[in-house]
Amino acid sequence: MPAPTARPRPYRSVLYIPGSRDRALEKARGLDCDAIIFDLEDAVAAEEKANARALLARVLAEADYGGRARIVRVNGLDTAWGRDDVLAFAAAVGAGAGVDAVLVPKVSSPADLDAVAALIPGVPLWAMMETAAGMLNAAAIAAHPRLRGMVMGTNDLARELGSRFRADRLPMQAGLGLCLLAAKAHGRIIVDGVYNAFRDEEGLRLECEQGRDMGFDGKTLIHPAQLAIANAAFAPSVAEIDLSRRQIAAFDEAQAAGQGVAVVDGRIVENLHVATARAILARAEAIAERTK
Structure with missing residues (x-):
């Protein structure tokens, strides 16, 4: 790692x-x-x-x-x-x-x-x-x-x-x-x-x-x-941020229901996709912090 x-x-x-x-x-x-x-x-x-x-x-x-x-x-x-x-x-x-x-x-x-x-x-x-x-x-x-x-x-x-x-x-x-x-x-x-x-x-x-x-x-x-x-x-787009939030929410909901994967916009969402989504949101937050 x-x-x-x-x-x-x-x-x-x-x-x-x-x-x-x-x-x-x-x-x-x-x-x-x-x-x-x-x-x-x-x-x-x-x-x-x-x-x-x-x-x-x-x-x-x-x-x-x-x-x-x-x-x-x-x-x-x-x-x-x-x-x-x-x-x-x-x-x-x-x-x-x-x-x-x-x-x-x-x-x-x-x-x-x-x-x-x-x-x-x-x-x-x-x-x-x-x-x-x-x-x-x-x-x-x-x-x-x-x-x-x-x-x-x-x-x-x-x-x-x-x-x-x-x-x-x-x-x-x-x-x-x-x-x-x-x-x-x-x-x-x-x-x-x-x-x-x-x-x-x-x-x-x-x-x-x-x-x-x-x-x-x-x-x-x-x-x-x-x-x-x-x-x-090099900044996450509005669409990327929106998708990342929806992927995280859908995956959390799936896990709460005892499922290992979720589906967002017709695509499978697994752990690796959620990790990427969290990284995108963290980058967006870091940019907002730098520019405020």
């Missing part, structure tokens, strides 16, 4: 925010996203790395981001900035900074998480899954005791694979599937990669629906304009 995820909070929309942009950090406090990845890696130029680190540590210590999960993506330990990033947030967490997790880039094996875990004890870790080696080692990475979430880095993975963009993401399916299986086997949060064409609402909607149907908990986003579509796609 997989262990429960660290928090019952929603991760429908996970927005990247550059850690170097004060105005963006301020604006993010009012955006309708479930989680924020405060990025010190790809979104920050080399000459701004140290300043961004200091700015972000200060902002997270002072600012209120409400119920949004706060995840800091540090630079890799193989760079000139990674160790200082990790140590800065180890100190910041000790001083009460609002950090829910540290996101480690380009995780290819559990050893990459071990190295960060040794520097920042007690802080949950997330893993960027964006290398071919990471796909092949996904199960071992997901089993790491400090890991709480996985983020698909589809842009870097496509570059490493040399694959081309397709709307159906066929070249990505092997990697996406391996990571999904690993995350679900170990009870980890897993969010889908970004959709680069942020003005293409229909393309984003279709990719969100594909990710949702595959089993992802949400999607990483690069622009606030993408939030509404992701939030809608």
Whole structure:
């Protein structure tokens, strides 16, 4: 039986925010996203790395981001900035900074998480899954005791694979599937990669629906304009909530009558369907709690 995820909070929309942009950090406090990845890696130029680190540590210590999960993506330990990033947030967490997790880039094996875990004890870790080696080692990475979430880095993975963009993401399916299986086997949060064409609402909607149907908990986003579509796609629909309530009620009634199954809308309802229904209602309640 997989262990429960660290928090019952929603991760429908996970927005990247550059850690170097004060105005963006301020604006993010009012955006309708479930989680924020405060990025010190790809979104920050080399000459701004140290300043961004200091700015972000200060902002997270002072600012209120409400119920949004706060995840800091540090630079890799193989760079000139990674160790200082990790140590800065180890100190910041000790001083009460609002950090829910540290996101480690380009995780290819559990050893990459071990190295960060040794520097920042007690802080949950997330893993960027964006290398071919990471796909092949996904199960071992997901089993790491400090890991709480996985983020698909589809842009870097496509570059490493040399694959081309397709709307159906066929070249990505092997990697996406391996990571999904690993995350679900170990009870980890897993969010889908970004959709680069942020003005293409229909393309984003279709990719969100594909990710949702595959089993992802949400999607990483690069622009606030993408939030509404992701939030809608990864939330239970009104029809799903209604069906879940009716399935639970019918099953409870059947059990009270000494029966092991119920029938709703012409379909059999068993224990596994009720478990799914309860999970849908719990997700809807978590979304309502985050957004109230």
